Amino acid sequence: MTVQLSNAMNQRTSSENQTPHQWLNTLLLQVAAERDKAAFQQIFHHVAGKIMSFGQQRLGSQGLAKDLLQETMTLVWTKAHLFDAEKGNAITWIFTVMRNQCFDMLRKVQHNREDCLGDNIWPLVDVAPAEADHAVTREQQSLLLSHLEKLPPKQRQVVQGIYLRELTHQQLAEELKVPVGTVKSRLRLGLEKLRSCMEQYDD
Structure with missing residues (x-):
């Protein structure tokens, strides 16, 4: 993590030369190492639209899509230290967190649906x-x-x-x-x- 943070610091000083993936990697490493709220806010604005779109498509509800966004970004904040820039880029890591959370929500929705059917009968x-x-x-x-x-x-x-x-x-x-x-x-x-x-x- 120390090496990754050092690289992130160097990238921060020359952000104009960064690709979008490098820029997002830098932000996520800042969140992991410094609990940088400003960096987290930038990540949030960058991915929020994509997560909402994914959530509405998979969960069929804007309300559930908002829940997916909130749960995903909460996990990004709390688990940012698990991100390893040497093994992949930040956007892939964040979307993996999103998909796993979406699967959990779908299982809960199905379970509640079964409970509702049973309660009615x-x-x-x-x-x-x-x-x-x-x-x-x-x-x-x-x-x-x-x-x-x-x-x-x-x-x-x-x-x-x-x-x-x-x-x-x-x-x-x-x-x-x-x-x-x-x-x-x-x-x-x-x-x-x-x-x-x-x-x-x-x-």
């Missing part, structure tokens, strides 16, 4: 028929279980494992000897089909 199963306040609740419960039996076997197995047996994704994956991602995929498809069936009933 499974309270019907949690109510015992004798405790239901109205006949329609018992009817919906019976209908839901009927549609559950009609799911493709692998999807039904996962939905039952998660919601009726209350296993975790990991536990069910180990039991079925499949990757956790496969469990989540089957669960999502099964819940979507159940929700579609219940929406048709409500109509």
